[in-house]
Amino acid sequence: MSVIAAIATPNASGGIGVIRISGEGAIGVAESVFRAASGKKLGDLPGYSALYGHVYDGDERIDECVALVFRAPKSYTGEDVAELSCHGGLYVTQRVLRAVLAHGAVPAEAGEFTKRAFLNGKIDLAEAEAVMNIISAHGQQALNAAMNTLDGKLSEKVHAIASSLTHLSAAIAVWTDDPDEDVPEAHEENVRKGIEDALARLEELLRNFDSGRAVTQGVSAAICGHPNVGKSTLMNLLTGFDRSIVTDIAGTTRDVVEETVRIGDIVLRLADTAGIHDSDDPVESIGIDRSLQKIDSSELILAVFDSSQDLTQDDTLLLEKCRGKRAVAILNKTDLPPKLDPEIIRQSIPQLVSISAVTGEGIEELKSALSSVLGTAELDTSSGMLANERQYLCCQQAVSSLREALDGLTLGITLDAVNVSMDYAIQKLLELTGEKVRDAVVNEVFAEFCVGK
Amino acid sequence: MEFFAGNYDVAVIGAGHAGIEAALAAARLGCRTVIFTITLDFVGNMPCNPSIGGTSKGHLVREIDALGGEMGKAADRNSIQTRMLNRGKGPAVHSLRAQIDRRHYSAYMKHCLETQEHLDLKQAEIVDLRRDGDDWLLVTKLDAVYTAKAVVLATGTFLNGKVYVGDKCYSSGPDGIFPAVGLTDALLKIGLPLRRFKTGTPSRVNRRSVDFSELEVQEGDEKPVPFSFETETPPENQAVCYISYTNERTKQVILENIDRSPLYGGKIEGIGPRYCPSIEDKIMRFSEKERHQLFIEPCGLDTEELYLQGMSSSLPEDVQLQFLRTIKGLEHVEVMRNAYAIEYDCVDPIAMKPTLEFKDFPLLYGAGQFNGSSGYEEAAAQGLVAGVNAALKVSGREPMILDRAGSYIGTLIDDLVTKGCNEPYRMMTSRSEYRLYLRQDNADIRLTAIGHDIGLISDERYEAFKKKLVQIAEERKRVENTVIAPSETADAVMIRSGTAPLTTGCKLAELIKRPQLGYELLTPLDKDRPALPDAVFEQVETELKYEGYIKRQMSQIADMRRLEVKLIPEDIDYHDVTGLRLEAAEKLARIRPVNIGQASRISGVSPADISVLLIYLSKKGK
Known part of the structure; x- marks a missing residue:
């Protein structure tokens, strides 16, 4: 049987994302994308054990990760299984899955983990018919989904x-x-x-x-910056951009709220830490910490700076974190006299726009900056x-x-x-x-x- | 009045290429066998082209030989010209093709049947076939009644055959032989799903009337190679073929008379093969083409009849002569036999298992054109499989099922019984997804052991085959361990072949791998090369050169075979399988695949359906 892999957690943002890999050689596949902090090898682990480390796509570090190893027959499917638990978020989980698939796993068919579990005697006989129905339903659903997503142009x-x-x-x-x-x-x-x-x-x-996914499924974006920089105002400005399609999705953890916003062609799933709403939180650094964590799991960072103030220590930290990532620097408060040197910021984040979240000035520039950073500028979305x-x-x-x-x-x-x-x-x-x-x-x-x- | 004429284990109806292999296989496996033919003078007849082999068909002949069939040996003994096609296009498509003296071939095959122990060859037309208790009952036109445990239907184009030439049509088999007219009703009464297919053949002309002076000559190979792995003396070239072309005037004659074609006039209901179009078809469908090629092939050494490959037609006789005479070299041609189309009854092969036994009628088998295929080689391949399985079943042994991954024969049969066919089925290399492995050069490696297990390959031949395997393995080891050091001779060889000279020592195997090099070119550097048969070097070279590709095919084959061994019980009720989609259930119920692999190749059956089926099966198994 081939090694199969799929995202085992619900296809939604937030919480933890788990990529499950099963089959003879599954642990080897996991090994090829995972490096433990301790330097230990997954292949040397006995069943029911875990290592902390990072997942990599080639040399690029994707995310922090806990890797769990199950040895056949003691696993859900009855085969060797590795599970990579990362920060949630569609983007990160899908990137990890893609890396796993690039290293020899094939995407699991609908219900295939359950099927293998059954075939290996892990599921009770009485459950068999239910399992068959589930697979059948999944199969039909996948078929329908394939038909729906396969728009005429792509086909x-x-x-x-x-x-x-x-x-x-x-x-x-x-x-x-x-x-x-x-x-x-x-x-x-x-x-x-x-x-x-x-x-x-x-x-x-x-x-x-x-x-294309930025257009069809949206891009997870984090608004980061130290308190009072104008993040909430920016959030409100952006969410007000097209009220009709704004939805509120409460994450699985209470402290993260996502709002989906359409800006031109692009759908942004804006993540904001709860800390930002509690801007009068006496411990400012907690908000910053949360923002910094969010950077790792987002596809896009909107780094907000106060152009009327000098660069703070937090700002420098944020700049460092943003280096090499997809990010747009937003210099807010252009309605006030400038103090900040944009060139310092450009060294870390080449894409930079100045706006006034209060007056809405510069919002068009932000839109085109987003397009160019996400590569949607030249994208003909009607072309399939x-x-x-x-x-x-x-x-x-x-x-x-x-x-x-x-x-x-x-x-x-x-x-x-x-x-x-x-x-x-x-x-x-x-x-x-x-x-x-x-x-x-x-x-x-x-x-x-x-x-x- | 009916009278009892004899009792047999296996009865074969038809002594064409399918029937011959079926009867020989059954008799050689010890079954008391009888083979019936409408006329003893046309056993193993070639009513169409006087040749055997060609791309993918040459592969089939070698596979038949590796399993212990007769066709390869018969072709070698009666060949008058051989060519290995596609040299230079890669080992997967190398294909042997031989011009055959058709009369000598027929005589050889007839004698082969006559001398075969346990086999009776009889001239008789079977007009009725019915079940009688555990036996099949076969009745001849003269009321002789034979009983047999198993029957192989190999009726070719004889079954209800009807010949069309222009607006004339009449009941006939090929080459003016009687058709089989009574059997159709009996088969319909049994419940076989019959239908009509069509094929055709070109004119035969007298050599004396052809002007060869300006025609292109096609010679045989300098070093002919035999089909059979057992033929020790290769055949000799004794004849040549010629090439000519149709022209604008040919086209004009045909277009002016197209309404006189029974096909375009709507008289023929049978479905003809796309790959074997008549000349009028070619001109109608490919009107932009200025010329069409034709081959002028000898029908034998002691006849002046020439076959015009490419000029099959069902236009009236006068039109045929008119368009032939527009062609260079044929200006004064005299036709000896006219071209014609022939329509015949055949069966929908979906009604059969991969053993070629009918699913609903135990111990009834079909082979050859009756199964909807076309071609002598396709027919012989199926005849062998049907005959072997009839004999195995009568003897209470396990059936022989050849899979797609192991042979073109398996591919042919899997295509027929899994997908069916809407036109006469011809083998093509592009039909096999495993074609880099299914080569004609390794047919023995792929199939000899199976032939030996069944009992058609002698111990002696099997030992010789095993020796060849050892030689291949040892030679492979030798080239992988031999290092060629840089030298002036080496430089000269490399530069002459257009590849980089050696800077350090290089393994011989690595050098053989280079596309520009090979055993032959490396001879001056390979001083310690042992004296081995050419076939051994050929295997090692091909294995090395295509190692990556072959490895990948082997892993695909391993994946595929995992599903082939998961059998589906014959009594499965697909509508009882919870969760199976209705469309899939209906398709599966119709085709009744023998294993999960075959089920997964049915169009309309999804991977999810296969999962559901697997779970159902393992649940039932517990």
Whole structure:
């Protein structure tokens, strides 16, 4: 059985996010994204034990994490299981999942953990029918969800890429399957060009995925800054930007409140610590601490500074935290005489706007700064985008197969082998659009080439 | 008046390429076997092209041979020209193709059946087939009644055959032989889902009337290779083929007369294969194409008949002659046999298990064109599988099921019984997702052990095969441990082949891996190379060069096989499976897959459905 992974906590922000990995080799997969603070190895741990450390995507640290190890058969599924518990938040959990998938796990099918648990005898027989119903319902739901998220434009786009690859693959197939026929030779240069073209289009889809999510699902953003800098006023200003679609979502912990705000194309899920609302809290540093924690788990930081004051120690700390992250520096209170040197801030946060949260001045500049930081500026949201991790993974697998095909061509590998990589890419793309693949190439051969006795 | 004529274990109806393999396999496995044919003079006939093999079909022939079938040996003995196609396009698509002397081939096969122990070859048309207690009862046109425990239907294009030429049509088998007209009713009465398919064949012309002076010649390979792993003396090239092309005038003649085609006039109801279009089809569907290629192939050594591959047609005879004479070299051609289309009854293969036994009719098997396929090789492959399984079942042994991952034969049968077919099914390399592993060069490695287990491969041949495996392993070890040091000779070899010269010592295996190099080019550097058969070096070289790709295919195969071993009981009631979607339940109930792997390949069955099914099965198992 392959190693499967999925987010095991509800698909909502707040609380703790758990990525569950199950199957023979699951602990190895976890090992490849997790580094313990103590330097110990997950693989050396016995069952029912945990390590504290960080999850990494390559060399980049994603989040703090507690990794739990369960050894077969003593786990939920009855297999080796690793669970990575991170700070909540859709963004962080999904990034961790993506890193796990990149290291050899495949996304779990609907109900697959439960299915494995059953097959390994972990669930009582009496529960079997209920489990089957759950899987069936999940399957139907996933199918519906796939249909819904697969908007016409994306489907069109992916289908077009798959068709051009299918045509190319059919040309190779017919050239090899009917060598005596009067069919055009499959020139390596054409094949290379076709693959490169498909690659470019797929890579664009992948690139737009994160920016696209900013549009479709929203970006978690934290407003940070020391008290009295004007965070609450900014929050009110932003939430007032389009009252009609503002919703209040209380987080699972009482001290975090999220408000969803649409600014132009972008949906921001603004997180504010409770401490900010209690701005008369005598212990100011607590508010700052919470803000700083929030930085780790947010996709975007709105760092607010008071332009009428000198940089405080808290500000410097915040700047340090923001270095290398997606952030916009907001110099508030432009209605007062300036004191702060924007260049100091720019060294840590290149994207900087000046506003007056009181008068609303500079809000347009903020909007375009957000677009440019999130990469939505050049994004044509009506052109079809990948909508979820599964689609992203299909696309990514197609890309890596096509790269392999290109490498093969460069190395001088014969077209029969190159074509197998191409077929795999086509299969992944048609999987994405929900079509059955096996006969695609065969049908194309008959439709496009005149062969036979 | 009906009379009792004999009792057998296995009866085979039809002595074409499917029937022959079925009968030989059953008899060789010790079953008392009878094979019926409408005429003894056309056993193993080639009513269409006089050739065996070609891409993916050559693979099938080698697989048949590795399992102990006859086709490869027969082709080697009667071949008059052989070519290994696609040299230079990669090992997965190398394919052997041979021009065959069709009369000699037929005589060889007839003699082979005549001399086979436990086998009786009889000329008789079977007109009735019915169940009688535990036996099948076969009745000939002359009222002879035979009983058999198992029956293999291999009726080819004979079953209710109807020939079309222009507006003429008449009841006939191929090559002017009698059709089988009585059996259809019996099969319908049994309850087999019959339908009509169509195929066609081009004209045969007299060599004396062809002007070869300006035609392109196609020679055989300099070093012919046999199909069979047992053939020690490779066949010799004794004939050549020629190539010509249609032109604008050919097109014009056809277009002017297209309304006289039974196909375009709407007379033919049967479904023809897309990959085997008539010349009028090609011209109608690919109107932008200026010319279509044709091959002029000899039908044998002691005949002047030539086969015009590419020119199949069902246009009237006068139109056929008219368009043929527009073609270079054929200006004065004399036709000996006209082209025709033939329509015949066949079965929906979804009604069969991967053993080719009918799901609803125990000990009744189908093979070849009757199952909806096309091609001699596809037919022979199924004949072998049907014959083997009939014999195994009669002997109370476990069935032989070949999976997609292990052979083209398995792929062919899985496609037929899982997806069905809407037109005559032809094998193609692109039909196999595992084609880098399913090569014609390793058919013996993939299948000899299975053939030996069944009992069609002798101990002697199996020992020789095992020796070859050892040689391959040892040679592989040798090249992985041999280091080639930089030298002037080495530099010369590398530079001549367009690859980087050595700077330090390099393993021989690494050098063989380089796309520009191979055993042959490395000969001057490989001083200690042992004397081994070419086939051993070929295996090692292919394994090394495609190691990464093959490894990945092997892991896909391992994944796939995990599902193939999870069997589904025959008596499962899919509507009783809680949580299974209705669409999936209906599809599964119709196809009745034998295992989870086959179930997962049915369109409309989702991974969630498979999960539900797995849980249901393991719940039942407890």
